Each structure stands twice: as C-alpha cells, then as structure tokens.
Amino acid sequence: MIEDDVFKALADPTRRTIYQRLASGSMNASALGEGMQVSQPAISQHLAVLRNARLIREERDGRFVNYEVDPQGIAVVAAWLAGYRNYWPARIEALKDLLKDMDQ
Amino acid sequence: MIEDDVFKALADPTRRTIYQRLASGSMNASALGEGMQVSQPAISQHLAVLRNARLIREERDGRFVNYEVDPQGIAVVAAWLAGYRNYWPARIEALKDLLKDMDQ
DNA sequence: ATAATACATAAGTATCTGCTTATGTGTTTG
DNA sequence: CAAACACATAAGCAGATACTTATGTATTAT
Secondary structure (H helix, E strand, O other), rough: OOHHHEEEEEHHHHHHHHHHHHHHEEEEHHHHHHOOOHHHHHHHHHHHHHOOOOOEEEEEEEEEEEEEEOOOHHHHHHHHHOOHHHHHOOOOHHHHHHHHHHHH | HHHHHHHHHHHHHHHHHHHHHHHHOOHHHHHHHHOOOOOOHHHHHHHHHHHHHOEEEEEEEOOOOOOOEEEHHHHHHHHHHHHHHHOOOHHHHHHHHHHHHHHH
C-alpha cells in the first residue's frame, strides 16, 4: 500500500532531511550526500525508499542522477491529514508559529 | 524530538488504524482492540507509542482508560506538511478524490 | 473476601531496518 | 584505452521493532 510506504519512508529522520533538501531545489545524489553523516550507499538506499514511496523522482543525466520532489507522495500525507481536519489547529498562523519553533 | 516520535508512531499501520478509530470517537482500550488481529498487550503497547508522540491522550475512569485524539500530535504533521505547501495538490477537491480512493 | 475485569509491564523472539564495506555498472575525461 | 567519477547493488551485521505469552496492578462485582 502506498500510504504505508509513504509513512514508513518519512519515519526516518535522515530521509526527511533528504526530502527537505530536495524541496528546496532538485540536485543529484552526490550533492545530497554532502554534509550528511552517512556513506554514499546509505544515501542511495534512502533515495530508493523515497522514490518507491513516490515522495521523490529521478531523472538520469549522463552519469548523474537528478532527484526532485514528486508531489504524489506528499499528496498522500495531505489526504491522510485532510481526514482529521477537525483536529488541526484552527488558524494557519498557529501552524506558522509551530513551524518556526521546529527550526531548532 | 517530537517530530520523530510522531512520524515513527504513524509508520505502523496498526497504529494508524487505532488513531483513525479514536478520531471517530474516544473509547477505552478494550473497545479499541475489538475486531483487531493483535493481542491486548500489543494494543496497549501501541497506545503507549501514540501517547508518547502526543497523538492521543488518556483519561482514567475507574478500571477503564479512555483514549482520545490529542491535537498536538497531528499538529506536528500539519506543520511539517505546511512547509511543503508548494507541492500539495492545488485544489481541495483533488484531496477529497484522493481520500475517496484511499477508502480501499 | 474472592473472583473477574481492564489494562500495563516483563521477557523472549522473529523479523525489519539502517548502516557499513566491498563490488558492480555505466559514463565521462585525459 | 585507462582512469576517474557517479551511482547502485550485494552481503553482512548491530540495533530497533512488533509481536507473543506470562504476570502484575488496580478496580469493580458477587
């Protein structure tokens, strides 16, 4: 099930970091690895998990592989969340505050 | 980190089912277990994980423990998602369609 | 008081996960 | 062509996870 793949993919903090980086601009696998504390194969494996969940997609460019966000994956989260709309903080401002707090 | 707890908690399909049930009305642990394919201790353990992520909260009532949705947990997901607003399907109708598809 | 009920915790175990090093595949550069 | 590069895959392993059965702790019913 795709919903399961998406939530399992997002359960890992390293994958959420990768996703966040890609959301700020597509880049290749090596660029993604820079500054991260895991090996190249680990990044590659994480990318495979994210891709399988349709959270990202790839486009080969010679010996490079460019990765970018695939809206399909996050749409699953949005849809899931929409089912619990009653429980969201009512105002969007509250969300923005929460976001600010979460930037460490 | 609470974000990590939330996403890890939601990674398990049984826990998402429990959460869904609670979203449709608070109930005690035994009621939650009914119809599910896991043992009573398993349910209890899942509830502890959900509670630790602030996705649910409990209220003891004699020998019963009533569980209900805690908006704090899902607010974390909403906040996370808000950061990727660019990638959501633009119209809420698209979300509703997706939701319909996801009802098996 | 005794038994039953509601739930949590303990301990053990099979499976899953994320990581590593080693190696493979394809592409580009010198 | 040979070497370097970008990335994926294979294999192995330590730790996490989800489950089980057994037992513990309150609370309520008889």
